[in-house]
Amino acid sequence: xxxxxxxxxxSTGLTWFVPITKLLFxxxxxxxxxxxxxxxxxxxxxxxxxxxxxxxVSTKIKTSxxxxxxxxxxxxxAKAMWSNHKSxxxxxxxxxxxxxxxxxxxxxxxxxxxxxxxxxxxEADKVTAKIKAFSEKLNAKVESYVPLIKKYSTIHAxxxxxxxDEIAALVKQFKDANQxxxxxxxxxLLDADGNPKLNEKAQSQVNGLSYYRVxxxxxxxxxxxxxxxxxxxSLAGKIAKIEGYVAKHKEYLAAEKSEAIDKKIKTxxxxxxxxxxxxxxxxxxxxxxxxIDYIKLSILTVLFGFLLAAAVAxxxxxxxxxxxxxxxxxxxxxxxxxxxSPLVWVLIMIQIVDxxxxxxxxxxxxxxxxxxxxxxxxxxxxxxxxxxSNTALGVSSVDKDHLNVAKxxxxxxxxxxxxxxIPSAIPFIFTGLRITLGIGWMVLIVSxxxxxxxxxxxxxxxxxxxxxxxxxxxxIVSLFIIGLIGFILDRIMFTLQKLVSxxxxxxx
Amino acid sequence: xxTNKISKLIKTILVGLTLFMLSNLSAEEVDENTIPLDxxxxxxxxxFIKLTxxxxxxxxxxxxxxxxxxLNVKLTAQKNWVILLDNVIKGQLDGAHMLAGQxxxxxxxxxxxxxxxxxxxxxxxxxxxxxxxxxxxxxKKHVPKDKEGKPIHPIKASALKPVLDEWDGEFHMGMVFPVxxxxxxxxxxxxxxxxxxxxxxxxxNKGHTNADVIISPNAxxxxxxxxxxxxxxxxxxxxxxxxxxxxxxKDGKQLGVPVVTNYEIWKNNPEKVFGVTEEWAKKxxxxxxxxxxxxxxxxxxxxxxxxxxEEAVKILSRSHYVGAEEKVLRNSxxxxxxxxxxxxxxxxxxxVFFRYKATYPFYSDCIWFLTQxxxxxxxxxxxxxxxxxxxxKKIYRPDLYMKAAKLLIEEGNIKADxxxxxxxxxxxxxxxxxxxxxxxxxxxxKPNDYIKSFKIKSN
Numbered sequence: 001x002x003x004x005x006x007x008x009x010x011s012t013g014l015t016w017f018v019p020i021t022k023l024l025f026x027x028x029x030x031x032x033x034x035x036x037x038x039x040x041x042x043x044x045x046x047x048x049x050x051x052x053x054x055x056x057v058s059t060k061i062k063t064s065x066x067x068x069x070x071x072x073x074x075x076x077x078a079k080a081m082w083s084n085h086k087s088x089x090x091x092x093x094x095x096x097x098x099x100x101x102x103x104x105x106x107x108x109x110x111x112x113x114x115x116x117x118x119x120x121x122x123e124a125d126k127v128t129a130k131i132k133a134f135s136e137k138l139n140a141k142v143e144s145y146v147p148l149i150k151k152y153s154t155i156h157a158x159x160x161x162x163x164x165d166e167i168a169a170l171v172k173q174f175k176d177a178n179q180x181x182x183x184x185x186x187x188x189l190l191d192a193d194g195n196p197k198l199n200e201k202a203q204s205q206v207n208g209l210s211y212y213r214v215x216x217x218x219x220x221x222x223x224x225x226x227x228x229x230x231x232x233x234s235l236a237g238k239i240a241k242i243e244g245y246v247a248k249h250k251e252y253l254a255a256e257k258s259e260a261i262d263k264k265i266k267t268x269x270x271x272x273x274x275x276x277x278x279x280x281x282x283x284x285x286x287x288x289x290x291x292i293d294y295i296k297l298s299i300l301t302v303l304f305g306f307l308l309a310a311a312v313a314x315x316x317x318x319x320x321x322x323x324x325x326x327x328x329x330x331x332x333x334x335x336x337x338x339x340x341s342p343l344v345w346v347l348i349m350i351q352i353v354d355x356x357x358x359x360x361x362x363x364x365x366x367x368x369x370x371x372x373x374x375x376x377x378x379x380x381x382x383x384x385x386x387x388x389s390n391t392a393l394g395v396s397s398v399d400k401d402h403l404n405v406a407k408x409x410x411x412x413x414x415x416x417x418x419x420x421x422i423p424s425a426i427p428f429i430f431t432g433l434r435i436t437l438g439i440g441w442m443v444l445i446v447s448x449x450x451x452x453x454x455x456x457x458x459x460x461x462x463x464x465x466x467x468x469x470x471x472x473x474x475x476i477v478s479l480f481i482i483g484l485i486g487f488i489l490d491r492i493m494f495t496l497q498k499l500v501s502x503x504x505x506x507x508x
Numbered sequence: 509x510x511t512n513k514i515s516k517l518i519k520t521i522l523v524g525l526t527l528f529m530l531s532n533l534s535a536e537e538v539d540e541n542t543i544p545l546d547x548x549x550x551x552x553x554x555x556f557i558k559l560t561x562x563x564x565x566x567x568x569x570x571x572x573x574x575x576x577x578x579l580n581v582k583l584t585a586q587k588n589w590v591i592l593l594d595n596v597i598k599g600q601l602d603g604a605h606m607l608a609g610q611x612x613x614x615x616x617x618x619x620x621x622x623x624x625x626x627x628x629x630x631x632x633x634x635x636x637x638x639x640x641x642x643x644x645x646x647x648k649k650h651v652p653k654d655k656e657g658k659p660i661h662p663i664k665a666s667a668l669k670p671v672l673d674e675w676d677g678e679f680h681m682g683m684v685f686p687v688x689x690x691x692x693x694x695x696x697x698x699x700x701x702x703x704x705x706x707x708x709x710x711x712x713n714k715g716h717t718n719a720d721v722i723i724s725p726n727a728x729x730x731x732x733x734x735x736x737x738x739x740x741x742x743x744x745x746x747x748x749x750x751x752x753x754x755x756x757x758k759d760g761k762q763l764g765v766p767v768v769t770n771y772e773i774w775k776n777n778p779e780k781v782f783g784v785t786e787e788w789a790k791k792x793x794x795x796x797x798x799x800x801x802x803x804x805x806x807x808x809x810x811x812x813x814x815x816x817x818e819e820a821v822k823i824l825s826r827s828h829y830v831g832a833e834e835k836v837l838r839n840s841x842x843x844x845x846x847x848x849x850x851x852x853x854x855x856x857x858x859x860v861f862f863r864y865k866a867t868y869p870f871y872s873d874c875i876w877f878l879t880q881x882x883x884x885x886x887x888x889x890x891x892x893x894x895x896x897x898x899x900x901k902k903i904y905r906p907d908l909y910m911k912a913a914k915l916l917i918e919e920g921n922i923k924a925d926x927x928x929x930x931x932x933x934x935x936x937x938x939x940x941x942x943x944x945x946x947x948x949x950x951x952x953x954k955p956n957d958y959i960k961s962f963k964i965k966s967n
Binding site for chain 2: 017062064185195227230231271274276277278281282283284286288354358359370390395422452461462463464467468471
């Protein structure tokens with residue numbers, strides 16, 4: 001059991017868990033404790049030093065949008081982004097419920113229409129009664145939003161007030177202490193409102209407080225519930241209008257026949273039909289998505305690009321390794337295309353994909369659309385060279401003895417390649433694939449930014465355009481997310497590589 | 509201390525207002541009288557650039573005006589004007605917030621060729637020209653002051669001329685797009701004081717020929733950064749990027765100083781439009797009308813009251829809309845404009861979204877851009893007056909606008925006198941002396957005479 005765990009940790013590269021496991025099983029505690037200190041303690045010490053240095057430097061560096069975000073501020077923004085994700089989930093849920101409600105009323109309305117067209121007026125009236133009950137339920141639901149909105153907006157407003165009070169108190173403190181910034185002429189310099197400006201130290205402390213966002217989740221929820229309150233109310237309003245037209249229709253039928261009445265009946269019916277048609281159309285979710293959605297799309301895109309790269313590079317690399325003539329002919333092309341920056345590839349891919357998949361052919365899926373393809377192709381084009389070279393190397397350095405055995409056994413070309421050459425070259429191929437995935441992930445962010453595929457790269461670009469300290473902090477959060485995901489992807493490849501590498505040393 | 513109390517008071521009022529407004533948001537007022545349209549395409553995707561004058565689109569979505577028409581709209585901020593136009597032409601966006609010059613430039617082939625039309629003017633005014641702090645310090649000496657020592661507005665480029673004469677090296681300025689209102693306004697302002705902004709020629713499509721000032725396009729949100737890095741020494745851009753420079757700092761002082769707004773250059777000039785391709789408008793006529801109805805109502809809401817403007821500031825400051833801080837947006841959207849720090853001037857018409865018939869697409873506005881394109885050489889051939897009139901009629905579609913407006917009047921959502929009547933020709937009367945910064949008269953019916961009347965122009 002212990003040995004199994006230890007083997008698992010070693011093969012996945014999570015070697016720092018090995019002494020912990022051994023310690024838990026009572027294996028040489030002194031030695032294990034020393035190992036833990038070395039394997040865990042040292043990295044932790046380095047990270048702590050890194051954060052302390054970052055914290056110190058952030059008080060000294062002033063960027064064009066404000067003070068460089070400190071680790072604490074970046075962490076609070078990470079929490080804010082997580083709150084955005086939570087409220088986005090609520091929004092998606094609300095949307096689903098809204099759509100379900102719409103589908104329900106739509107089926108009732110079309111049921112009634114069919115009955116009317118078939119002349120079964122009494123039964124149509126029964127459906128009208130059902131619709132009335134539905135409306136009442138819906139109106140009650142609409143009302144239920146009001147206290148929710150009030151609750152969350154109150155919490156948010158109170159938190160904001162508390163923060164503003166703290167800031168005001170701090171500012172007053174500084175102003176009372178004359179902590180202003182003085183110009184060369186001895187007069188206090190002015191701030192944007194034309195009032196005396198606080199000096200650097202005081203201002204950065206005030207900013208430090210004011211940048212923090214408070215009650216993010218509650219503020220977002222207030223907005224979400226308000227939006228859906230409005231949408232449900234709008235839906236209820238349209239249903240009320242439809243019922244109004246239905247009632248008017250009956251009135252007109254009962255009235256004296258005349259040309260004017262006929263005209264009124266016509267317009268009445270037209271309006272009713274138009275509203276019913278509006279309610280019959282399906283809606284797509286039109287929100288902006290959250291950080292989790294962006295991460296999902298980024299990972300899907302990089303996997304798509306990676307698999308495409310592998311699918312192209314492995315066969316090509318095998319051919320290069322098998323035939324030195326083929327390798328010689330491919331060499332200039334490989335050497336010239338390899339160093340090309342993803343920025344160039346993505347711009348070309350945008351034009352090509354938008355030219356081929358245009359008009360009716362345009363890809364318009366939620367995930368699989370033109371932008372996704374542009375970013376994915378760019379990832380593939382930039383990262384396939386590593387796999388290609390390594391595959392070629394691996395194939396061309398198959399042990400001569402193995403090939404001789406193949407000759408002796410008179411194996412077919414097919415068997416020779418797939419039973420001897422490729423299996424023997426697999427360690428090299430996986431080395432290449434690991435590098436490919438690493439390069440692909442790095443290239444992905446840039447490709448997404450240019451191709452406007454809604455992943456992490458796009459999010460970073462949008463934040464950058466907002467041009468304020470909060471966006472800088474969000475970008476730093478994204479930096480860590482990108483790093484962590486890259487690290488995880490690399491670990492996965494490392495594990496796979498170790499599994500196929502016949503006990504050869506694999507670089508960490 | 510006084511400002512603290514006042515800002516605290518304002519904040520408390522705003523909090524209260526927000527609570528009040530949130531709890532009273534009634535979609536009932538939104539679709540009480542709506543005449544429903546048989547919309548062909550209910551799910552729409554529009555693009556915009558992070559500027560305050562995308563407000564009509566954002567408000568139409570957030571306040572339920574689109575919803576009332578049966579439209580479900582997704583709004584995505586675009587990276588820059590080139591990509592935005594590209595996406596509309598390729599069909600990835602159904603329509604977009606566009607510079608007034610973009611449908612024109614696309615149709616006559618100055619930018620990528622496509623048939624783009626507009627039936628809705630999103631706003632008037634809204635731009636400023638900002639100069640770097642040190643350039644302003646030099647300019648200030650040449651600006652006449654009033655009794656209190658404050659610079660007299662409007663500040664003409666004549667204050668910049670002596671600074672240019674002494675300037676070492678090239679003087680770079682930024683605007684947002686070759687066919688943008690900003691490009692033409694900046695050039696007009698410079699040329700009116702005898703500074704040559706450069707010409708476009710067959711061999712020079714950057715417009716730098718014979719230039720005293722080298723003007724190049726940059727993305728609006730990045731302008732303050734370029735000012736900071738001295739890549740440009742001034743720029744003409746929409747809000748909030750002028751006020752951003754007021755709040756940002758360099759060497760302890762404000763990064764940039766807005767010196768003039770386009771309101772002062774051309775009073776109530778056309779700025780942004782809502783553009784769609786002609787094919788899209790033909791394919792989805794009812795949808796287009798529904799969109800226009802919602803946008804007109806949003807425009808009216810924006811100009812209805814200061815409370816609405818304040819609410820708009822809050823909505824626009826959300827990350828996926830304009831994203832700038834509320835205090836920056838507030839500086840230009842709530843009736844004032846800040847130049848130097850401490851110099852806040854009243855400017856209730858800095859943003860006009862609906863009044864003065866702002867949402868109607870006037871032919872004479874379109875023709876002004878065509879005359880400027882000819883003036884600077886983007887259009888290389890002279891054309892008879894009739895060509896200008898016919899081209900304007902292809903691009904600007906007041907007929908589609910009036911279709912939507914009539915429905916709104918019938919519903920009672922707008923009043924008949926808020927939009928032009930049946931006898932509107934589409935040509936505004938010749939401008940009086942108080943409209944352009946140099947007092948020049950512009951008559952849309954006589955474009956060639958207007959072009960010929962300029963001293964600095966292309967051949």
